[in-house]
Amino acid sequence: MKLYEAYAEEIAQSIRAGVMKLGDRLPSVRQASASRGVSPSTVFEAYYLLEARGLIRARERSGYFVAAGAKSQLPEPGRGEQAPSEESGPVDVSALVFDILESAKARDVVPFGSAFPSPLLFPLQRLARSMASSVQSMDPWSSVDDISPGNASLRRQIALRYLADGMHVHTDDIVITNGALEGLNLCLHAVTRPGDAVIVESPAFYGALQALESHGLRAIEVPVHAREGIDLGALATALERHQPKACWLMTNFQNPVGSLMPDQNKQALVELLAAHGVPLIEDDVYGELYFGSRRPLPAKAWDKHGLVLHSSSFSKCLAPGYRVGWTVAGRYTRDVARLKMTRTLSASAPAQAALADYLAKGGYDKHLRQLRHALSAQQGAMLEAVIRHFPKGTRATRPDGGYFLWIELAPGVDALEVHRRALSLGISVAPGPMFSARRSFGNFIRLNYGHPWDARLDAAMATLGRLIAAA
Amino acid sequence: MKLYEAYAEEIAQSIRAGVMKLGDRLPSVRQASASRGVSPSTVFEAYYLLEARGLIRARERSGYFVAAGAKSQLPEPGRGEQAPSEESGPVDVSALVFDILESAKARDVVPFGSAFPSPLLFPLQRLARSMASSVQSMDPWSSVDDISPGNASLRRQIALRYLADGMHVHTDDIVITNGALEGLNLCLHAVTRPGDAVIVESPAFYGALQALESHGLRAIEVPVHAREGIDLGALATALERHQPKACWLMTNFQNPVGSLMPDQNKQALVELLAAHGVPLIEDDVYGELYFGSRRPLPAKAWDKHGLVLHSSSFSKCLAPGYRVGWTVAGRYTRDVARLKMTRTLSASAPAQAALADYLAKGGYDKHLRQLRHALSAQQGAMLEAVIRHFPKGTRATRPDGGYFLWIELAPGVDALEVHRRALSLGISVAPGPMFSARRSFGNFIRLNYGHPWDARLDAAMATLGRLIAAA
Numbered sequence: 001m002k003l004y005e006a007y008a009e010e011i012a013q014s015i016r017a018g019v020m021k022l023g024d025r026l027p028s029v030r031q032a033s034a035s036r037g038v039s040p041s042t043v044f045e046a047y048y049l050l051e052a053r054g055l056i057r058a059r060e061r062s063g064y065f066v067a068a069g070a071k072s073q074l075p076e077p078g079r080g081e082q083a084p085s086e087e088s089g090p091v092d093v094s095a096l097v098f099d100i101l102e103s104a105k106a107r108d109v110v111p112f113g114s115a116f117p118s119p120l121l122f123p124l125q126r127l128a129r130s131m132a133s134s135v136q137s138m139d140p141w142s143s144v145d146d147i148s149p150g151n152a153s154l155r156r157q158i159a160l161r162y163l164a165d166g167m168h169v170h171t172d173d174i175v176i177t178n179g180a181l182e183g184l185n186l187c188l189h190a191v192t193r194p195g196d197a198v199i200v201e202s203p204a205f206y207g208a209l210q211a212l213e214s215h216g217l218r219a220i221e222v223p224v225h226a227r228e229g230i231d232l233g234a235l236a237t238a239l240e241r242h243q244p245k246a247c248w249l250m251t252n253f254q255n256p257v258g259s260l261m262p263d264q265n266k267q268a269l270v271e272l273l274a275a276h277g278v279p280l281i282e283d284d285v286y287g288e289l290y291f292g293s294r295r296p297l298p299a300k301a302w303d304k305h306g307l308v309l310h311s312s313s314f315s316k317c318l319a320p321g322y323r324v325g326w327t328v329a330g331r332y333t334r335d336v337a338r339l340k341m342t343r344t345l346s347a348s349a350p351a352q353a354a355l356a357d358y359l360a361k362g363g364y365d366k367h368l369r370q371l372r373h374a375l376s377a378q379q380g381a382m383l384e385a386v387i388r389h390f391p392k393g394t395r396a397t398r399p400d401g402g403y404f405l406w407i408e409l410a411p412g413v414d415a416l417e418v419h420r421r422a423l424s425l426g427i428s429v430a431p432g433p434m435f436s437a438r439r440s441f442g443n444f445i446r447l448n449y450g451h452p453w454d455a456r457l458d459a460a461m462a463t464l465g466r467l468i469a470a471a
Numbered sequence: 472m473k474l475y476e477a478y479a480e481e482i483a484q485s486i487r488a489g490v491m492k493l494g495d496r497l498p499s500v501r502q503a504s505a506s507r508g509v510s511p512s513t514v515f516e517a518y519y520l521l522e523a524r525g526l527i528r529a530r531e532r533s534g535y536f537v538a539a540g541a542k543s544q545l546p547e548p549g550r551g552e553q554a555p556s557e558e559s560g561p562v563d564v565s566a567l568v569f570d571i572l573e574s575a576k577a578r579d580v581v582p583f584g585s586a587f588p589s590p591l592l593f594p595l596q597r598l599a600r601s602m603a604s605s606v607q608s609m610d611p612w613s614s615v616d617d618i619s620p621g622n623a624s625l626r627r628q629i630a631l632r633y634l635a636d637g638m639h640v641h642t643d644d645i646v647i648t649n650g651a652l653e654g655l656n657l658c659l660h661a662v663t664r665p666g667d668a669v670i671v672e673s674p675a676f677y678g679a680l681q682a683l684e685s686h687g688l689r690a691i692e693v694p695v696h697a698r699e700g701i702d703l704g705a706l707a708t709a710l711e712r713h714q715p716k717a718c719w720l721m722t723n724f725q726n727p728v729g730s731l732m733p734d735q736n737k738q739a740l741v742e743l744l745a746a747h748g749v750p751l752i753e754d755d756v757y758g759e760l761y762f763g764s765r766r767p768l769p770a771k772a773w774d775k776h777g778l779v780l781h782s783s784s785f786s787k788c789l790a791p792g793y794r795v796g797w798t799v800a801g802r803y804t805r806d807v808a809r810l811k812m813t814r815t816l817s818a819s820a821p822a823q824a825a826l827a828d829y830l831a832k833g834g835y836d837k838h839l840r841q842l843r844h845a846l847s848a849q850q851g852a853m854l855e856a857v858i859r860h861f862p863k864g865t866r867a868t869r870p871d872g873g874y875f876l877w878i879e880l881a882p883g884v885d886a887l888e889v890h891r892r893a894l895s896l897g898i899s900v901a902p903g904p905m906f907s908a909r910r911s912f913g914n915f916i917r918l919n920y921g922h923p924w925d926a927r928l929d930a931a932m933a934t935l936g937r938l939i940a941a942a
Contacts, residue, residue, distance in 0.1 A: 098809050107612060119611035131821055132603035140590035141578060143792025178649055178794075178815040185814050194665050194687065210813040216665065321614025321820030323649075338569050342681040343656050344649040348819035349792030350602055 003038060004045035005293050011046065015055055015066055026056060026064040049293060051373070054380040054398070067380050074386065076226045077257075077395040077408035080203070080432070080441045087197065087220050087242060091213035091437045097206045100419065104428030110460040113419070113428030117403050117450030119320055121374055123367050127319055130361070131354035142349050148340045150176025150326070151352035157359035158326055167301050175327045175337045176347045180285045183311035183327035183336070184248070185211050186343070190335040191246045191279045191309070192217055199238055199247040201230055203406075203435035203444070205255040205283065208248050212437070219437040220244055226397050226406070229254055229261035232268055239276045246279050252296045253286035256435050256446035257406045258399025260296055270302040279332070280308045285325075288317040288368055290401040291376045306330030314355060317368060322351040374452070375403050381453040382461070389465030403450035409443045413471045418445060421467050427460045474509060475516035476764050482517065486526055486537055497527060497535040523844050524762045524871070525851040538851050545857065547697045548728075548866040548879035551674070551903070551912045558668070558691050558713060562684035562908045568677045571890065575899030581931040584890070584899030588874050588921025590791055592845055594838050598790055601832070602825035613820050619811045621647025621797070622823035628830035629797055638772050646798045646808045647818045651756045654782035654798035654807070655719070656682050657814070661806040662717045662750045662780070663688055670709055670718040672701055674877075674906035674915070676726040676754065679719050683908070690908040691715055697868050697877070700725055700732035703739055710747045717750050723767045724757035727906050727917035728877045729870025731767055741773040750803070751779045756796075759788040759839055761872040762847040777801030785826060788839060793822040845923070846874050852924040853932070860936030874921035880914045884942045889916060892938055898931045 014020050026032070026047065033040040047064050050056045057067040104113045111118075142151070149155065155174040162169040177183035184207070192198060194216035200208050202221035212219050220242045223231045230249055238244065251261045251269075261269070273280050284298045300310035309332055313325025324347055329336040340346075358364065379398070382405060386396050395408040409415065415431035422429050430448075432441025451457065485491050498506065503514040518535050521527045528538040575584045582589075613622070620626065626645040633640040648654035655678070663669060665687035671679050673692035683690050691713045694702045701720055709715065722732045722740075732740065744751050755769045771781035780803060784796025795818055800807040811817075829835065850869070853876060857867050866879035880886065886902035893900050901919075903912025922928065 094809065094813065098812070101812075105615075107616070114615075116615055119614050122611075124609070124611055125607070128603075128606040128609070131606045132599075135599040135602045136596070138595070138599070140593075140595055143590050144576075144585075144587055145578070146792060178819075181813075182815045189685070207813065214660070214810060214813055321617060321817070323815065323817060323819045338565065339685060341569070341572075342565065342652075342678065342685055344653045344794065344815060346792070346794060348649075348794045348822045350825070351819045351821060354821070 004042045004049065007036070007038065007042065008046040008049045011050060012055055020066050022066055024066045026066070028063055051377070054291065054376045054383075057377075057380060074383070074394065074396040074398070077397060077406055077444065079223045079225075080444065087218065089218055091209050091217070091219050093206065093209045093434070093437055093439070094213050096439075097210060097434050100431065100434055103423055108426065109423070110427040110457065111451060112447045112460070112464070113430040114448045114450070116320060117316065117375070117448075118452060120452065121371055121450070122318060122320060123363070126363060127354060127358055130357040131350060134353040134357040135350045138350070138353055142353065146349045146352060147346040148175060148337045150174070150347060151349070151356055153360065154324075154352045154356035155326070157356055165295055165297060167297070169328050173328050173333055175329065175333065175340060176352060177311070177325045177327055177340060178344055178347050179315050179323045180283060180311045180313035180325035181207060182340070182344065183325050184208070184281060184283055186336045186339050187281045187309040187311065187327060187329055187332065188212075188215055188217075188246065188248065189339055190329070190332045191281070193245070196245040197242045199235065199242075199244045199249075200437070201249050201254065203256055203432065203441050205250065206434045208283070209435075209437050211248075221437060224254055224257050224259055226257055227259055228265055229259040230269070232265060232272065235269070236272060239272070239278065244278060246281055247273055248281040248283065250283045250286070251299045252284055253289060253399055253402030255286070255402070256404050256430065258397045258402050258404055260400050261299070263297065266297065266299040267302045270299050270308060274305050274307055278307070282308055282310045284310060284312045285316050286402040287312065289372060289375060289403065291372060292400055296401075300328065303330060309336070317371060318358075318364065319351075319355060322355065323348065324351050324355055375450065378403070378449040378451070378453050379405070381458075382447065382449040385458055385461035389462045391465065391469040394468075403448055405447045405449060407445050407447060409445065409468055409471075411443055413443045413468060415441070415443055415445050418468060418471055421471075422464055425463055425467070427464055429464070475513045475520065478507070478509065478513065479517040479520045482521060483524070483526055491537050493537055495537045497537070499534055520764060523847045525847050525854070525869070528848075528851060545854070545865065545867040545869070548868060548877055548915065550694045550696075551915060558689065560689055562680050562688070562690050564677065564680045564905070564908055564910070565684050567910075568681060568905050571902065571905055574894055579897065580894070581898040581928065582922060583918045583931065583935070584901040585919045585921070587791060588787065588846070588919075589923060591923065592842055592921070593789060593791060594834070597834060598825060598829055601828040602821060605824040605828040606821045609821070609824055613824065617820045617823060618817040619646060619808045621645070621818060622820070622827055624827035624831070625795075625823045626797070628827055636766055636768060636772075638768070640799050644799050644804055646800065646804065646811060647823060648782070648796045648798055648811060649794045649815055649818050650786050651754060651782045651784035651796035652678060653811070653815065654796050655679070655752060655754055657807045657810050658752045658780040658782065658798060658800055658803065659683070659686055659688075659717065659719065660810060661800070661803045662752070664716070667716040668713045670706065670713075670715045670720075671908070672720050672725065674727055674903065674912050676721065677905045679754070680906075680908050692908060695725055695728050695730055697728055698730055699736055700730040701740070703736060703743065706740070707743060710743065710749065715749060717752055718744055719752040719754065721754045721757070722770045723755055724760060724870055724873030726757070726873070727875050727901065729868045729873050729875055731871050732770070734768065737768065737770040738773045741770050741779060745776050745778055749778070753779055753781045755781060755783045756787050757873040758783060760843060760846060760874065762843060763871055767872075771799065774801060780807070788842065789829075789835065790822075790826060793826065794819065795822050795826055843872075846921065849874070849920045849922070849924050850876070852929075853918065853920040856929055856932035860933045862936065862940040865939075874919055876918045876920060878916050878918060880916065880939055880942075882914055884914045884939060886912070886914055886916050889939060889942055892942075893935055896934055896938070898935055900935070
């Protein structure tokens with residue numbers, strides 16, 4: 001841990017312990033530098049880190065203050081009404097999910113229900129330059145060569161990023177896919193047969209539920225804790241009881257809950273699944289969007305048996321719409337690469353070349369720092385709006401990354417009804433039942449803070465709060 | 472029929488009837504113009520059309536001559552050893568196909584076994600300009616808006632092309648996919664359940680067999696005639712006997728045979744399937760690569776019940792590697808669009824925008840004319856090489872479009888062995904068993920003439936001929 005990180009952690013602890021309270025002013029950089037005997041830049045880096053984590057907030061020309069999102073003023077959401085590791089049987093959630101997604105697609109709808117961050121947060125012009133230069137100099141034969149497993153330069157760049165996180169992934173182990181979603185679907189296909197049982201989280205990313213549905217699989221739902229991710233005890237029970245053929249989950253900033261599994265849980269997860277010979281399909285699309293000091297490792301980092309199939313993409317952190325993701329599928333690499341060829345042949349060659357160019361020329365890490373900072377600040381703003389506008393008793397997560405809040409409304413409030421009424425007022429939300437094969441979480445909603453905060457969003461939160469209070 | 476088409480047809484008949492023989496010189500443009508009382512440009516257009524069809528060939532400064540490919544000097548291949556409409560049960564061809572494709576992937580291998588035409592035949596620089604300009608002016612929100620069914624401008628351009636062929640397809644009926652291959656797979660998924668029987672051609676595009684295999688479907692193989700496509704009598708029998716849930720085939724320049732179904736057969740096909748309530752999955756990726764005077768219609772043109780699911784792409788005729796195709800799925804449009812979202816979300820937004828720009832700004836039809844002319848000339852060159860270098864008794868198709876010859880070797884010649892030996896000499900071929908769920912066509916090979924002809928290719932044909940003669 002570097003000096004500024006240690007200093008930031010010290011301040012964070014005094015905030016968490018209540019020594020420093022909401023609105024308290026922090027010492028100026030000059031004061032702190034003098035009193036601590038550290039350089040001003042160390043203080044600044046510590047403050048910057050705390051701001052990125054949403055614990056403090058700068059006010060122009062008056063210094064730094066403890067922010068509203070700093071202390072968990074909002075209680076944590078519960079697990080909804082669910083038994084541990086319940087089997088839901090065949091999944092049938094797609095129609096509900098599509099109806100909701102399609103109803104909220106119009107541009108003028110306030111996008112709290114959206115699955116995407118604002119495209120304005122991405123370096124689209126810089127990517128366009130990479131695209132223009134790489135497509136003009138592209139080898140004509142790349143359309144043949146870049147068929148699965150994909151563009152070699154891009155795979156090397158991805159391998160280098162794994163290496164920077166301390167993971168040794170060989171270029172040949174990486175299969176480029178049409179976004180992480182394709183990779184996840186291919187992995188699921190590679191390790192299951194129709195009728196098999198698959199463990200998913202409760203609540204889960206609806207895309208996982210739709211994948212199970214379209215592959216004819218049964219869902220075993222295991223609860224997710226708001227901070228620590230999947231409940232390992234319930235998972236162990238489910239493994240014994242249901243003989244699942246796979247487990248599909250998100251270890252980093254789970255969608256919709258935002259939980260981040262601690263390292264020891266990730267290790268225990270990998271060992272538990274390996275003991276049962278069950279492959280882990282790990283969806284890690286939000287891993288780069290951390291607010292802490294370093295990228296959280298995926299469970300794949302503890303994989304000794306090639307049983308973890310790790311998928312990620314550039315769609316949520318760099319290049320939305322390019323549809324370029326990848327999978328590191330361990331012992332299933334060849335199966336996944338071949339299945340990819342039979343289904344879509346390859347990802348778009350120009351998009352692969354443009355990303356390889358962008359990653360090689362640098363700028364990605366700087367962009368990511370700005371993006372994380374923006375998301376963290378937007379999280380603080382949305383949490384403040386929840387505190388101000390939503391009824392007492394509202395519970396909310398405060399994730400350490402990603403761009404979703406998972407909100408538990410009072411018992412009896414119907415999230416689907418909230419969704420319908422909000423939409424009639426031009427505001428989308430993602431109602432809880434979208435995230436459950438058994439349509440649980442009837443009084444939960446997921447809110448997206450991936451859009452630059454402004455008065456319009458704040459007003460929409462006020463409207464939403466009134467609507468929920470009346471429900 | 473225009474005047475020059477009528478004149479061309481008259482000459483073609485005299486060649487077929489043997490009135491004009493191989494090597495005969497045609498009248499000069501001036502002579503023909505004077506003796507026929509037509510304009511020189513009419514004569515030139517007629518000659519150009521005959522050249523594009525491979526019937527005549529220009530020699531520099533000495534006029535036009537009847538070409539080697541003009542008369543069917545080579546007998547047509549038979550159907551291989553097969554009973555009509557045989558059920559093959561579960562399909563298990565993928566490993567063989569992949570082994571062959573991967574073995575032939577190296578750039579220095581002579582690509583007679585390749586599935587792709589030479590990338591040098593495409594306007595890659597012109598496309599790069601469209602990509603650069605469209606990506607630099609791209610609306611940031613297109614990454615959200617262009618999710619399935621896809622980029623609206625591109626879908627409008629595709630609808631306009633249908634309209635030019637006399638087909639009324641609404642923009643909303645078009646779903647953009649990651650190449651035709653994804654569209655075909657999605658259509659197959661939309662109309663079948665694992666264990667169902669599906670009618671395919673014999674021989675069939677191996678991608679269709681792989682799709683059946685990965686979806687857990689049973690193949691019913693129905694023979695394809697070298698000129699007229701699927702045998703409608705055998706198809707009627709198969710429909711009665713096997714209660715298939717779908718029929719997947721290629722009406723235009725079938726892969727590997729190259730057959731072009733006559734219009735009346737297409738109409739009868741659509742009516743026959745509709746009478747049984749069986750959806751037709753129509754793979755039309757070669758439709759634009761015709762050597763005749765106009766684009767052959769797909770069977771979709773006769774669809775009155777929304778039961779024909781028509782898929783095509785730009786991969787074989789404009790933009791290899793961009794991975795942009797589309798599906799017009801009739802009554803299954805919504806199912807296919809939603810399934811696409813759950814599998815890969817959308818096609819690459821920059822690639823869609825680039826193609827929309829290219830199609831809008833023109834140049835596509837001119838490029839296609841040049842491409843067809845090149846392919847037709849290359850077909851003539853390859854047929855001449857077969858005649859010169861292959862053993863007597865070799866049979867070969869002479870398709871009116873596409874870029875494949877389907878070649879029947881003497882009975883007892885093992886095409887898989889030919890493939891292995893040729894590969895050891897740096898030449899790839901596609902052996903017949905790749906194209907059959909029952910590994911039939913043991914003495915057939917498919918040769919690709921999609922590469923500009925040169926001495927190296929001619930020498931490779933000579934090598935191949937010796938190797939076959941020795942087998």
